[in-house]
Amino acid sequence: MVKVLVTGAAGQVGRELIKLAPAGLEVVGYNSSELDITNAQQVQQMVVEQAPAFIINAAAYTAVDKAEGDAICAYAVNEAGVQNLAQAALILNIPVFHISTDYVFDGTSTAPYKETDPVSPTGVYGASKLAGEQALANSGVKHIILRTSWVFGAEGNNFVKTMLRLGKERDTLGVVADQYGCPTSAASIAKVLWQLAQKYTAEGELLWGIYHFSNSPATTWHGFACEIFKQAVEIGVLDRAPVVNAIKTSDYPTPAKRPAWSVMDGSALENLLGSNVASWQQELSAVLERL
Ligand code: NDP
Numbered sequence: 001m002v003k004v005l006v007t008g009a010a011g012q013v014g015r016e017l018i019k020l021a022p023a024g025l026e027v028v029g030y031n032s033s034e035l036d037i038t039n040a041q042q043v044q045q046m047v048v049e050q051a052p053a054f055i056i057n058a059a060a061y062t063a064v065d066k067a068e069g070d071a072i073c074a075y076a077v078n079e080a081g082v083q084n085l086a087q088a089a090l091i092l093n094i095p096v097f098h099i100s101t102d103y104v105f106d107g108t109s110t111a112p113y114k115e116t117d118p119v120s121p122t123g124v125y126g127a128s129k130l131a132g133e134q135a136l137a138n139s140g141v142k143h144i145i146l147r148t149s150w151v152f153g154a155e156g157n158n159f160v161k162t163m164l165r166l167g168k169e170r171d172t173l174g175v176v177a178d179q180y181g182c183p184t185s186a187a188s189i190a191k192v193l194w195q196l197a198q199k200y201t202a203e204g205e206l207l208w209g210i211y212h213f214s215n216s217p218a219t220t221w222h223g224f225a226c227e228i229f230k231q232a233v234e235i236g237v238l239d240r241a242p243v244v245n246a247i248k249t250s251d252y253p254t255p256a257k258r259p260a261w262s263v264m265d266g267s268a269l270e271n272l273l274g275s276n277v278a279s280w281q282q283e284l285s286a287v288l289e290r291l
Pocket of ligand 1: 009059150
């Protein structure tokens with residue numbers, strides 16, 4: 001049976017990867033205490049011992065604001081950690097499937113970002129993720145880099161969970177309405193990674209490189225929040241929806257600057273897989289059912 005090693009298995013995407021693993025693949029998943037990707041020796045030992053057919057890296061330092069004052073740790077995981085996985089993969093000559101972010105862009109565009117568009121991160125998190133992409137690309141290992149955005153799911157901390165909590169506590173809240181992006185469920189990211197992995201397993205090759213993937217269509221955090229409350233009331237997760245006021249980014253200062261435009265063009269991946277992406281509204285409904 002084809003064996004797959006998954007890192008960061010306790011994260012939002014990691015958990016979905018384990019849950020949605022296709023039949024016929026043997027998946028070994030490790031959380032951060034079982035396999036710390038910043039530890040080169042441990043990574044090499046584990047990869048060589050397990051001898052998987054490929055690695056999926058769902059581990060990352062994802063605390064965007066904290067990263068501004070914690071660059072050493074952010075780079076240790078998001079750059080050096082990826083490099084460690086790439087070095088270990090090279091020993092066995094196996095591919096690495098990696099996840100990256102819309103934060104590699106500065107958000108000044110007004111058209112959906114293509115894979116070939118120039119990158120220019122505005123904060124430590126985005127810069128550390130870009131450094132990880134480059135480490136993987138320069139390692140010589142076969143790789144997929146799946147850039148995604150605005151991840152939500154039933155597990156872990158995310159915008160949906162925060163809105164549901166605030167919706168219970170407050171009658172009114174202000175949500176940013178001048179940042180545009182595509183919410184993406186952790187489950188749909190896991191599914192697309194497994195689709196790519198199965199294509200590789202079946203065909204023995206893949207069109208390696210960077211791909212953009214998110215659910216559709218584009219919205220704002222305000223639009224996303226309104227839909228969360230609408231659906232939550234419909235299915236009885238909340239008794240009533242709070243009033244959601246549209247605010248500006250400047251009304252909600254954060255340590256890390258957020259891109260105003262995070263929309264990515266996913267057509268290259270759709271063409272590769274011959275499938276259309278799900279809407280985030282549908283994915284949200286599945287997540288709320290699970291909560
Ligand atoms: P999570 O923060 O939910 O999961 C990341 C996991 O990585 C955590 O379980 C964490 O474990 C683990 N981890 C951290 N450091 C290490 C380490 N040194 N060794 C091994 N594991 C480690 O993130 P998501 O699932 O949301 O993110 C998955 C991917 O998607 C990441 O690459 C992220 O950059 C990318 N992404 C995420 C977005 C989002 O909105 N969340 C948006 C765009 C891209 P522990 O908690 O124990 O530290």
